[in-house]
Amino acid sequence: MPLSHYFIAKHRKLDFHIHLNIQDITNVPLVSGCYFVKWRLRNATVSNGATTKEHIKDHTVEWYSSVTTFAELVISKQQILQPCELKLDIYQELGGGGTKQMGSLSINLSEYALSGPITRRYLLDECKFNSFIKLSIEMKQLSNENQPFTVPPMSKPQRHTDISTMITNAVAEKADDSSAARSLTGSTSDRSMQQHPSNRMVPRSQSNLSLSQYCRYPSSALQNDDPSPSDVVEQLFTPSSDRETSSC
Structure with missing residues (x-):
């Protein structure tokens, strides 16, 4: 217990029974190895200890190590429970x-003073992997039960996804990406077919049709009273007497 606690009024000091269970650690991307946890708790009757050494299995290390101790916490002048670091x-x-x-974790137990038994996973700090440690915490107030106080807001839990789930999600995302790519290719081809249809019937140009049908004139059109150009030329250069003789 720090010396400063002796100069704090008795009604501002609260005794707590603390039960901690260090359960396991997950998302360890290794297949072998032996792991253990060292812990320290300020202002506690039992202030430090360690778990047993356990081997990793399926990217998980299990300890289920229980810690029971007592700690004295202090209420500030603002009636807020001061930090108790684990x-x-x-x-x-x-x-x-x-x-x-491999990693570390620091949590403020004062946040859990009024929460009752609680189990959560915490993302490790100073860790190269996205590994999570699972803890169960229970705190019971033993003294000054009528003394009002508030606790600091509890930190939000980080999202936890184990390695097997991550692999499954990665495979599913890859399949979705492949399906989306095929769908995009198919839709592009459909638009190309709509813009440049190869099998659509294109009307044939009239120039491809035979011109003979347009060059055929009925004989009646040629048998009319209008003189042809050659007849006009002949009339101009033939004397009128010759024309009369020819006509007779």
Whole structure:
């Protein structure tokens, strides 16, 4: 307990029974390895500890490690419960006895003082993967139960999707993209057919028709009283006496 707590009025200090269960971690994109969690809790009777070391299976590591402790929390002058930090560090055990930190998580337990038992998944910080750790938290107030206070707003949970679901969704999205591409190609072809139909009947040009039917004139059209040009020329250059003789 920090020294500053001794100078705080008794009615502003609240004792809590805290039960924590470190259940598992998911979305670890590895197929082998041994993992464990170290935890620290400020202002608690049992302030630190570690889980057992467990092997990964199907991208998941399970511990189901229970922690029970007591902590003293302080109410601010604004009647808000001050922070109570829980820090977790996740480690991977390496060959030769070494370890490597995989990620960490820091949460404020004051947010859960009035929520009752709750289980949530948390996205790890300082982690190269989108791995989630699952925790169950339960807090019970043991002292000054009539003392009014409020808790900080609870942080929103991050969206959790396991690796198998991500793979399934990726396959489905790829299939949808392929279907959309085929549909787009088909619609483009349809529009092309509409703009340039190859099998549509095109009216034949009149120039392709035989001109003979238009060059045929009935004989009656030629047998009329109008003189032809050759007759007119002959009349101009033939003397009238010759024309009279010819006509007789």
